[in-house]
Each structure stands twice: as C-alpha cells, then as structure tokens.
Amino acid sequence: MDIPFDISSYLCYQEVAAETSSFKMDLDDDTAVITTLKSFNSFINRPELPQRLSESSAGSGNLQSQYKRRMELLEAAEKVQSKNRYLQLDLEKKQIEMSHKKARFELEKMASDSARDLEHQVDQNQELLGRIKRLENKETEAAKNLSEQEEANRNLRKNLEGLQKKLEERDAKLNAANQTISSLKDESRELMMKIRNQDSTISAQTLETQELQEQLDLQRRKYHEVSQLCQNLQAAESSCADHLFKIKELERRLVLQEQDIAIVKTVKSEVAKVPDLEKEVKLLRDDNAFLRESRENCSLLKEEVEGLRRKLERMEKIKEELINMELEKERVTEKLQAWENVSQSTGFNIRKPEDLSREVIQIQQKEIALKEQNYALNSRVRSMEHSQSELRLELNQQRNKTMEEQKKRETHDALVRRLQKRVLLLTKERDGMRAILESYDSELAPTEYSPQLNKRVKEAEEVLQRVQNHNVEMEVSYMHLFHRQKIEDLEAERQRLEEQNNILEMRLERHNLQGDYDPVKTRVLHFKMNPTSVAKQQRQQEVEALEEEIKHLRELVCSLQGGGAVAHSGSSSDREVGDLRKQIESSELKNQRLKEVFQKKIQEFRRVCYVLTGYQIDLTTENQYRLSSVFAEHMDDSLLFKKGSNGNMQLMETEFSKTLGEMVALHLHHQKSIPVFLSAVTLELFSRQTSA
C-alpha cells in the first residue's frame, strides 16, 4: 500500500488507517505497515498545529469537494470491498473451521471406531489366550494321563514278567524235586544192597571172633606159665642179693680184722715201750712236785710283776703328759710372744689384752664409718648415672630439635624463595601500575591531583625501596649460605669422584696388565697348530700308551697270583716262576713225609718206654710230666713231676702221691734218687695187685 504524501489525503487515510489498525490489531501487531504508521504518527503529531491552519486557506473548494466525494466514495467502496472481503474471509474461516471440526469429528469417530475395534480385538485376543490356556491345561492333563497310563502299563508288564518268572521257578523246582526223588530211590536201593553186604560181613566176623577167643585162651595159659617163671626168677634174684650181702659183710669183717691185726701190732710195740715210760713217769712226778712249789713263787712274782707293770704304765702316761704339757707351754709362749710382737708390728700401744680389744673396737668403728662413706658414694654414683642418662636423653631431644630446626630452616628457605618470586612479581606489577599511573599523570594536568596524593605516592615508594633493600640484603645473606653449602657439597663430591676415578683407573690398568679385553671390540686368536696343543696331544698319547701298559701288567700280575698254568710263553720270568712252584711243592711233600715219620717214631718210642719201665710219661703243661703206672689200681693214679729252673725234677703233690708218703720220705728225701722211688712204687703196686 503506497502512502500518498498529500497531507489532506493523508489525514483521510489516517482515519482509515486508524480503523484498519483496529481490525488488524487483532491479527498482526508486528506488521511493517503498523510500525511505520505509528512512527509517522508520532512524527506528524508534534508539529500539528501549524499544518492544520494551512488547510483551511484552500481556494479550490469544489474540486476538492468533488475529489473528496470521490475519494469518500472510493473509500466507501473500498470499505465495502474490504468488509466483503472480511466477511468472505470470515466465512471461509468459518467454513474452514467447520471443515476442521468435521474433520476432527470424523477423525474422532474413526478414532473411537478404531478404539472400539481395538477393544474388540483385545477382547478376542484375551478370549483366544484363555482358550489357548485351557487347551494347554487339557494337553498337560492328557500328557499326565498318558504318562500315568504308561506307568500303569509298565507296572503291569513287570508284574507279568514277575509272575512268569515265578512260574518258571516253580517248574524248575518241580523238575528238581523229581530229580531228587529219583536219586533218593537209587540211594535206597544202594542202601539195601549195603545192608545185605554188611550182614554177610557180620557173620564172617562172628566166626573170626570165635577164633580169636580161642587164641586168647591159649595166650592166657601162656601168660600164666610165664608169670610163674617170673616169680621163680625173682626168688632166685632175692637169694642172689642175699648172697651178695653176705659176701659184703664178710669182706667188711675181713677188713676189720686186718685193722685189728695192725692195731695188735702197734699195741705190741707200745707194750715194749712200757718200762721206759714208767721211768719217765717217775721223773715227771718229781718234776711236778718241784713245779708245784715253784708255782706258788711264780704266782707271787707274777703279782709283783703286775704291780710294777701298772706303775710303769702310769709313769709312762705321766711322761707323755709331761711332754705334751711342755709342748703346749712352748706353743703358748710362742703365741704370747707373737701377741707381744703384734703390738710391736702394728704399732699400737698394746701390753694387755684390753688394749687389743680397744684397738679392735676402734678398727671396727673405722670400718663402719668407711662403709657408710662407701654407701654414700654408691648412692652418689647412681644419682650421677641417672643424671647422666637424663642428660643423654636431653641431648637426644636437643639433637632432634636441631634436626627439626634445620628442617624448619629449610622450609623457611623454600618460603623465602617463594617470597622472592612473589616480590619479583609484585615489583613487576608495581612497575606496571607505575607506568599506568605515569601515563595518567602525563594525560592530565598535575594540578588536578592534590599534593597529598603525591606525598603518599612518594612515601609508598620510599617504603617500597626500603623493603626492596631489606629483601636484597636477606637474599644476599641467604644466597651466601646457600652457595657456601653448595660449594662444600660439590667439593666433597668432586673429591669422592676423583678418588673413584683413581681407583677405577688403577683397576683398569691392572686388568690391562693381566690381559683383559673388551669382547665387543677385540678378538683373541691363536694358531691352530700351536706348540701347546701339540705338546698336549703328545702327552695324551703318552698317557694312553702308559695306561695300556699298566693294564697289560695288571693282567699279568693277576694271572700270576691265581697260580694258573703259565700260558704266556717266551718270557724268562715265567719259567722261573714255574721252577719255583715245583720246588715249593716238592719241599712241602718232604715236610709232610718227615712229619709222618717223626710221629710214628715217637709213638713207638713211647710205647717201648711204657712197656719197659712200666710208666707212661705224658707232657701235660710246660715242664710238667705226668707218670701213670701200668699197675695202677685206678685210672687217675698218677705222679706229677715238674722240671725246675735249675734242671732238677721235683715231685708235685697228687692224690696218689699222698698215699705214698713213706716211700717219698725214704727214697726222695733220704736217698734223693727218683729212679729208686719209681721202681719202689712199681714194686709196691705190683705186690698190691698180685696179693689182692
């Protein structure tokens, strides 16, 4: 819509615009038309008054009125058109709304229909599901029934089988029973046979018993006869025993008689001695009388002697006591002297024992005092030790504190460094701010700012300077310390590294001298045919050759030791060995033969000696000879002779030699001749043997 710049038309148009704006307010507030209209309105509303005055001065009223009327008509037409259009639009709108509503209605219907359909479907679904469930249940039930039926079937079949088995068993049993019956019948037949046989045997045996009884009678008769014979024998034996008893008695009597004879002989000899005895008796009686007299004197003398003896004893006792007393006296005098000397040696003024006791008491008191001092000193020592341990603890604590202090110092150092950095940053800030301030200063006049601010700035700068100086001083001192420490540490490290370097250089030199090498860079070669390997090979060969020789020699030695036939021919040593062996064998044979000959000769000689001399001489132990006589009454009767160191034979005591006491005395002690003794013994034994 173009806006005409004619002011009058514009006014009319303004009215239309106002009206349309009322319509269009409902629909679109933000259209460009309205905004421009508004702004134009505002622009025109200001110089309103002068322009309206100019309007009324127009001379052309008719044209204007016509034009106005046309314009009004146009406008009215336009209005009508617009109204029509508006009504049309309204109608359209309403139609559209109606159609919308219809469409909505239809849609809703459709929706409801579809919802209803859906519900139907859902219901149908549910019904179907219900049916399905029911059918499933029926299925499961049917399956269960089926399974039950099957189980019943199986059970029935099992029962059937069981019953069949039982039937079969019964059949088998019946068969077995039949078999047993048949077997039993056979057995009964056999038993009958046996019975018959046994009857026959019984009869035979009764015949036998009869025969045996007859034999028994015979035997009994024999037994009677034999018992009678026994009795006769016993009687004879008893009579024999009686005879023997009688013989023994007679022998005893004989022995007694012989003893009596001997006694008689001795009595006779004694009787011959009687007159001599009578003489002796007389002499003895005289002696007796004399002795009785002297007895009394004796008793008197004895009493005197006893008295004197007692005196003597007493005197001896007294003497001993005297000697003891003298010894004691000497000892006591020594002690006394010693005691007196003590006084001289110890320097105390002692003459009496009281002095000594006094001195002792004094010494004891001194001792007590010293002990007290000792205890006091001990307690002091303990307290000192205690204080020392406390001091040590304190020292440790102090050390710990110093360590802590050091750590704190280190932290402070770190803080200082941080503060320094901060200071740097602050100075930079300050510089920046200063620059800004100066820039501001340069822009504006200096009189603008009050002199007080300048003063403050100056003061602040001074303070800052002071702080900076202080900081710098602190830094310097800290750096000194820091540097010093660093320097010391570095120095120590340098020295250590130098020492290590020296040591390593020495080691390297040593290794180089010994022949060490770096296998990465160096290789060690030698000639394959070098003298060492050649020498080793030769040595190996020599060793092998020697070992073979050793084996060979060992075999030889083994064979020689075994003593087998010399199989190796051609070596002289083997021949010698064979000769030596033969010699050994021959010499052994000779030895054997000589032994046998010697044995025989010796036995012969001994037998001859026994026969000729009547004595068997046995060598029992070293230098002891046992002689048993040929006429010895008992086996054990023997004489034992020992060869003494000087070569003489001595008779040792034996049971037998005790019985020959007379002959020993006569021949050995008196005549000193062993051969005579031996011959005498032989004669005696012989006589005994032949006479008894």
Place this chain on the structure above:
Amino acid sequence: MTSTLQGITLKGSSELVADFFSFGINSILYQRGIYPPETFSRVTHYDMSLHLTTDVKLKNYMNNVVAQLKEWLMECTVQKLVLVITCLETNEVLERWQFDIQCDKSAKENCAPREKSIKAIQDEIRSVIRQITATVTFLPLLDTPCAFDLLVYIDKDNDVPEKWEESGPRIIDQSEEVRLRSFTTSIHKVNSMVAYKKND
C-alpha cells in the same frame, strides 16, 4: 730390515716390530727353558748376541705367526701379542708375556715417512730385550714340563684367517704383574709387561 731410507714408513715399522717379536720370543723361550738350550743357536742382531731356535717345527710355527702378524701390523688392527706359558700336567697358565701395540692410524692415510732414526729404535729394542733377560732373576722357577702359545688380540671386525682360530685370553689366576720398558717406531708403540702366577 734395516732400511737405508731416512724415515720410517708403515711397512718399515711393521717389519721392525715383527722382527722384534721374533727375536724377543726366541729369547724368552731360551731364558725360561721351554725348549732345551742345545736347540738354540747364537746370532747377532740389534748389536747384541741373541738366541734363535734351530728346531724345524718351531721355526715353521714362528714364521707363520710372524708373517701374519706383519700383515696385521700393516692394517693396524692388532692390539696385543701375548706369549702364554702353560704347565702340561695341570693345564694352568704359569706366565704371560704381554706386548701392547698402539698404532698411529694416521700413518695409513698419510704416506709420508716419519722422522726417527733406525739406530734410536734399535737402542730402545736392545734395552727392552736386556730387561727381559734380567727379569728371569725374579721370575719363579718352571720345574714342570711346560709348553707355550702365542695369542693375538685383534679388532673384532677382522676376518679370522685360515689356520687361525679363536681362543680364550688365558688369564692367570692370582697373578703378579710387572711393567717393562717400551719402545716406539713413531708409527707403532710397543709396551711390554709380564704376569706370573704367585707361588704361595
């Protein structure tokens, strides 16, 4: 061997050093009695009387080793030459004569001969050999049968020639070491030392 040229070239220096080793090793073998003294003959060299072996096998071995050593000296790859004396019975090392060789590698590129008189070099070599003879007085006696071997320490990246094989360093367990004199040809410098087993 005694060149008439003014200066010492790499080739000349290698020959001088190889000669020194040949005579030096012979002297050590004679002094320590590894081979019987009657198998050595006397020759004159370095203005002094030295011993040289007449044993054919030993001569062969020495020639092989010295020839190879010359090559290595020319290439400047050899670092040490070691004479090892081992006891045959116990197979332990009793003595170790070690010669360190330092080569001036710049002589390989630069072919100009160095200024050092042959006489001075020979004087130095003579003093070294005299000192070796003198050391025998304090070395312990070798009363068991011994054999010797020559080991060469060369750079790892060298190829191993035919007839040579790798070996261990044959270091003595518990040794005493003595440093001896050294000599230099201005291209090769040879340090000598001896290590022997301490007999407790």
